[in-house]
Amino acid sequence: MVKAHKFKVTDHELVPKHEIVPVEEAIKILKELGVKPEQLPYLRASDPVAREIGAKPGDLVRIIRKSPTAGRVVVYRYVMAG
Amino acid sequence: MTDEKVIGGIKFGILSPEMIRSMSVTAIVTSEVYDENGLPVEGGVMDPRLGVIEPGQRCATCGNTLARCPGHFGHLELARPVVHIGFVKHIYDLLRATCRKCGRLKLPQEEIDRYLDLYKRLKDRWPQLAQSLSDYVKRKAIKATKCPHCGEPQYKIRLEKPTSFIEEGPLGRLWPNKIREWLERIPDDDLRLLGYDPEVARPEWMIITVLPIPPIAVRPSILLETGIRSEDDLTHKLVDIIRTNEKLRESINSGAPEVIVEDLWELLQYHVTTYIDNEVPGVPPAKRRSGMPLRTLAQRLKGKGGRFRGNLSGKRVDFSARTVISPDPNISINEVGVPRDIAMTLTVPVRVTPWNIDEVRKYILNGPGKYPGANYVIDPNGRRIDLRFIKDLKAIAEGLKPGYVVERHLIDGDIVLFNRQPSLHRMSIMAHVVKVLPGKTFRLHLAVCPPYNADFDGDEMNLHVPQNVEARAEAKTLLLVQEHILSPRYGGPIIGGIQDFISGAYLLSSKATLLTKDQVSDLLASISYEGEIPEPAILSPKRSWLGKQIFSLLLPENFNFMKEANISSGELKCSDEECFWDSYLVVKRGKLLLGVLDKAAIGAQKPESMLHYLIREYGNTFGKEFMDKAFKMFLRFIEMRGFTMSINDIVIPREAYEEIWQVYEKAKEEVRKLIEDYQNNRLEAMPGRTLEETLEIKILDVLSRARDEAGEIAVRYLNPFNNVFIMARTGARGSTLNITQMAAMLGQQSVRGQRISRGYRDRTLPHFKKGDIGPEARGFVASSFVKGLTPIEMFFHAAGGREGLVDTAVRTSQSGYMQRRLINSLLDLIVTYDGAVRSTYGELIQFRYGEDGVDPKNTSFGEAVKASRIVDKHVGWKK
Numbered sequence: 037m038v039k040a041h042k043f044k045v046t047d048h049e050l051v052p053k054h055e056i057v058p059v060e061e062a063i064k065i066l067k068e069l070g071v072k073p074e075q076l077p078y079l080r081a082s083d084p085v086a087r088e089i090g091a092k093p094g095d096l097v098r099i100i101r102k103s104p105t106a107g108r109v110v111v112y113r114y115v116m117a118g
Numbered sequence: 119m120t121d122e123k124v125i126g127g128i129k130f131g132i133l134s135p136e137m138i139r140s141m142s143v144t145a146i147v148t149s150e151v152y153d154e155n156g157l158p159v160e161g162g163v164m165d166p167r168l169g170v171i172e173p174g175q176r177c178a179t180c181g182n183t184l185a186r187c188p189g190h191f192g193h194l195e196l197a198r199p200v201v202h203i204g205f206v207k208h209i210y211d212l213l214r215a216t217c218r219k220c221g222r223l224k225l226p227q228e229e230i231d232r233y234l235d236l237y238k239r240l241k242d243r244w245p246q247l248a249q250s251l252s253d254y255v256k257r258k259a260i261k262a263t264k265c266p267h268c269g270e271p272q273y274k275i276r277l278e279k280p281t282s283f284i285e286e287g288p289l290g291r292l293w294p295n296k297i298r299e300w301l302e303r304i305p306d307d308d309l310r311l312l313g314y315d316p317e318v319a320r321p322e323w324m325i326i327t328v329l330p331i332p333p334i335a336v337r338p339s340i341l342l343e344t345g346i347r348s349e350d351d352l353t354h355k356l357v358d359i360i361r362t363n364e365k366l367r368e369s370i371n372s373g374a375p376e377v378i379v380e381d382l383w384e385l386l387q388y389h390v391t392t393y394i395d396n397e398v399p400g401v402p403p404a405k406r407r408s409g410m411p412l413r414t415l416a417q418r419l420k421g422k423g424g425r426f427r428g429n430l431s432g433k434r435v436d437f438s439a440r441t442v443i444s445p446d447p448n449i450s451i452n453e454v455g456v457p458r459d460i461a462m463t464l465t466v467p468v469r470v471t472p473w474n475i476d477e478v479r480k481y482i483l484n485g486p487g488k489y490p491g492a493n494y495v496i497d498p499n500g501r502r503i504d505l506r507f508i509k510d511l512k513a514i515a516e517g518l519k520p521g522y523v524v525e526r527h528l529i530d531g532d533i534v535l536f537n538r539q540p541s542l543h544r545m546s547i548m549a550h551v552v553k554v555l556p557g558k559t560f561r562l563h564l565a566v567c568p569p570y571n572a573d574f575d576g577d578e579m580n581l582h583v584p585q586n587v588e589a590r591a592e593a594k595t596l597l598l599v600q601e602h603i604l605s606p607r608y609g610g611p612i613i614g615g616i617q618d619f620i621s622g623a624y625l626l627s628s629k630a631t632l633l634t635k636d637q638v639s640d641l642l643a644s645i646s647y648e649g650e651i652p653e654p655a656i657l658s659p660k661r662s663w664l665g666k667q668i669f670s671l672l673l674p675e676n677f678n679f680m681k682e683a684n685i686s687s688g689e690l691k692c693s694d695e696e697c698f699w700d701s702y703l704v705v706k707r708g709k710l711l712l713g714v715l716d717k718a719a720i721g722a723q724k725p726e727s728m729l730h731y732l733i734r735e736y737g738n739t740f741g742k743e744f745m746d747k748a749f750k751m752f753l754r755f756i757e758m759r760g761f762t763m764s765i766n767d768i769v770i771p772r773e774a775y776e777e778i779w780q781v782y783e784k785a786k787e788e789v790r791k792l793i794e795d796y797q798n799n800r801l802e803a804m805p806g807r808t809l810e811e812t813l814e815i816k817i818l819d820v821l822s823r824a825r826d827e828a829g830e831i832a833v834r835y836l837n838p839f840n841n842v843f844i845m846a847r848t849g850a851r852g853s854t855l856n857i858t859q860m861a862a863m864l865g866q867q868s869v870r871g872q873r874i875s876r877g878y879r880d881r882t883l884p885h886f887k888k889g890d891i892g893p894e895a896r897g898f899v900a901s902s903f904v905k906g907l908t909p910i911e912m913f914f915h916a917a918g919g920r921e922g923l924v925d926t927a928v929r930t931s932q933s934g935y936m937q938r939r940l941i942n943s944l945l946d947l948i949v950t951y952d953g954a955v956r957s958t959y960g961e962l963i964q965f966r967y968g969e970d971g972v973d974p975k976n977t978s979f980g981e982a983v984k985a986s987r988i989v990d991k992h993v994g995w996k997k
């Protein structure tokens with residue numbers, strides 16, 4: 037039997053790069069932005085990308101994407117349950 | 119010193135019957151309102167203990183006078199409980215989710231415990247998740263058909279809108295007293311899991327047993343001139359409730375048959391429901407004798423004129439004026455013309471100091487009736503003296519000392535806010551400098567019409583006078599018109615040349631324009647030019663100046679700029695300095711050397727124009743000065759030359775009509791052939807289209823080409839330098855399509871992008887054969903506006919025109935609602951000092967404003983820095 041090819045959303049060119057930020061770095065970033073984690077935009081743990089990169093509630097995810105105004109933009113998402 | 123308290127939060131709950139009784143100052147026991155002497159009856163809805171209503175009286179409850187008495191609630195004991203219309207949804211959910219016998223949530227105990235534990239953990243950090251957990255639990259409990267706690271079988275409960283609950287089981291109709299008993303049985307913990315806080319919102323309180331009677335202050339009666347007292351809608355409704363309640367109690371006490379009691383009970387329910395909300399679906403609204411529906415509690419809060427939108431988000435204000443606007447090209451773009459009558463009503467408070475006391479005295483001596491005067495004087499104790507009632511103004515003026523405040527009339531140079539609705543963007547409110555003028559209208563410079571989207575067909579605008587120094591400073595630095603010449607919408611000037619400014623600029627800068635010394639003097643005098651007149655471009659036979667030379671006097675000496683003009687198209691197209699047609703603009707070292715000024719150079723809402731770069735590179739103040747002077751000069755010139763539009767500019771000779779007629783005949787023949795092909799199945803479908811669609815597209819194509827051709831013929835017979843063409847080519851007003859429609863052919867009329875096809879069976883009008891799909895039968899107008907339309911053509915034109923009107927009406931209402939929602943969600947967001955966008959709760963919305971941190975106002979087409987312009991700016995003259 038042929039094994040069905042598993043589709044990965046992260047392979048799609050329209051899905052920007054997501055990565056989990058290590059805890060020490062995350063603390064530094066939060067301090068720099070001057071926010072509590074809950075004040076960041078959320079990413080659901082059930083989000084297809086979050087599942088693929090294995091992000092768990094409480095993680096900080098860095099997203100690097102293209103922007104029509106700024107070229108390259110780095111943003112952060114706080115992973116929440118759900 | 120009173121204690122300062124900080125509000126930590128607001129909690130909403132439901133009033134319990136005990137609470138209502140304890141805050142009540144009296145029970146309302148009678149439906150009588152006034153006795154035979156016209157005095158309010160004790161125990162009636164106008165009981166004096168509910169608060170003072172007349173000035174000078176002392177409150178029977180708190181002893182205060184009108185100004186200090188807060189008003190006091192009474193209460194009414196209902197003979198039978200009724201459902202509160204606002205809680206019907208909650209009551210329905212709770213009845214279905216809990217057991218009819220023991221009142222427990224219909225889930226096994228261990229499940230309840232587990233969910234409750236999860237709920238408590240979610241509640242503070244993820245309130246939204248907690249809410250959806252409650253919803254899930256509720257839905258799950260509703261499904262149960264047997265109580266897991268007591269084993270009682272459960273029945274379906276039906277809600278018969280608006281307020282009747284029916285169990286499809288032994289209980290049948292659930293009357294409010296039964297519902298109340300049921301809800302009382304639900305334990306606190308089960309309620310918590312469902313999202314209720316039983317401390318402040320026990321569900322049985324959703325059934326009204328005691329009705330609070332609001333103080334008279336919220337439902338004042340009005341004394342009409344005839345001496346008749348007219349009561350507030352709420353009072354009327356309360357009397358209805360009390361009367362029905364009395365009847366209900368009587369019939370219960372007299373042991374009347376249950377049917378009669380139930381009827382009265384239902385009536386009481388109706389009155390209480392409409393007392394709370396008179397727009398409940400399925401309930402006939404309670405009406406006044408005149409047939410007007412009553413404005414009861416919910417109506418006081420809801421909608422546009424309600425407490426929230428009408429009194430809290432928006433208020434009526436003092437120090438404001440509204441009148442019709444009219445144009446004035448002679449004032450500055452920063453100014454607004456204010457009628458003298460308005461200037462004598464609006465005031466500015468001036469604090470008296472040793473330095474201004476003499477000036478302020480003059481205002482007082484003039485008084486309220488003579489301009490420029492003053493309307494009020496406020497002494498250091500805060501006493502307000504109304505100068506209208508002072509006979510001896512001199513005495514007041516002499517008694518004036520530093521520390522007094524004088525509210526003087528509006529004078530030239532004052533700063534005011536000017537606004538036109540709908541206020542869709544920030545340029546809808548700008549600060550202007552006052553110029554007091556005769557007449558009864560506000561005047562504004564024509565160049566500021568685009569940001570306000572104003573015209574003069576009867577538009578009115580509002581004006582507000584800031585009352586303190588901070589407000590004036592803020593208005594001057596942030597809101598002044600010149601600070602908004604460049605728009606954040608597209609990074610270009612939204613304030614700039616329109617209509618006659620553009621025509622005038624074109625005519626003045628055209629290379630055919632030669633000016634005599636008198637004309638030059640006239641032009642320069644119009645802008646109060648002080649300086650040398652340049653050497654004339656032509657010395658002999660007569661010393662003559664070029665318009666370009668005179669305009670160049672307004673340009674900064676080191677300004678370089680090159681760009682294609684608006685007129686550069688078709689035969690007049692130029693894209694470099696080698697331009698015979700004068701359609702390529704070249705400015706080197708502040709001298710306009712080549713090209714005409716038109717919309718592309720000085721037009722409003724044209725980014726990347728000469729005007730745009732003048733403002734970017736020399737600042738807003740320069741931009742304002744430039745526009746004030748240049749536009750005045752353009753208008754002076756257009757006045758000197760004369761400029762009009764007449765029927766002769768668009769009338770074409772008979773031969774032209776014959777040519778156009780031939781084009782039309784040819785097109786008709788082509789369409790006939792297309793239809794024939796279609797009928798004989800010879801037409802080939804275009805990819806992705808049906809045969810019918812293909813036919814329509816082809817017909818439309820043939821007909822639109824016919825119109826274009828007709829237009830070209832007309833243009834050939836018209837003078838391309840007549841005033842109508844000048845306006846179209848320079849971008850001042852109108853387009854070549856407009857000229858085509860006036861002179862040659864109106865073309866296809868459409869509804870929803872399709873040829874007009876509906877009306878009668880298989881035809882648009884009874885003048886055509888059924889099934890005729892030729893040009894005329896489907897809304898093609900071969901006539902021009904000059905020639906005139908046939909009645910049938912006129913009908914089609916009206917059909918097409920109607921669509922445009924409907925579209926605008928629909929669009930404005932839809933975009934207005936969208937605007938409201940966007941503003942409500944975005945209004946508190948701020949750009950913090952680190953360049954990020956945050957909400958007031960500190961939530962990060964955007965890590966950097968617009969992702970690049972660039973203000974679109976200071977960009978050209980979104981680019982923060984444009985390298986090619988920097989090069990042009992500095993070495994452009996060398997090219």
Ligand SMILES: [Mg+2]
Nearest residue numbers: 573574575577
């Ligand atoms: Mg108008």
Ligand SMILES: [Zn+2]
Nearest residue numbers: 169177180187
């Ligand atoms: Zn009182």
Ligand SMILES: [Zn+2]
Nearest residue numbers: 217220265268
């Ligand atoms: Zn039970």
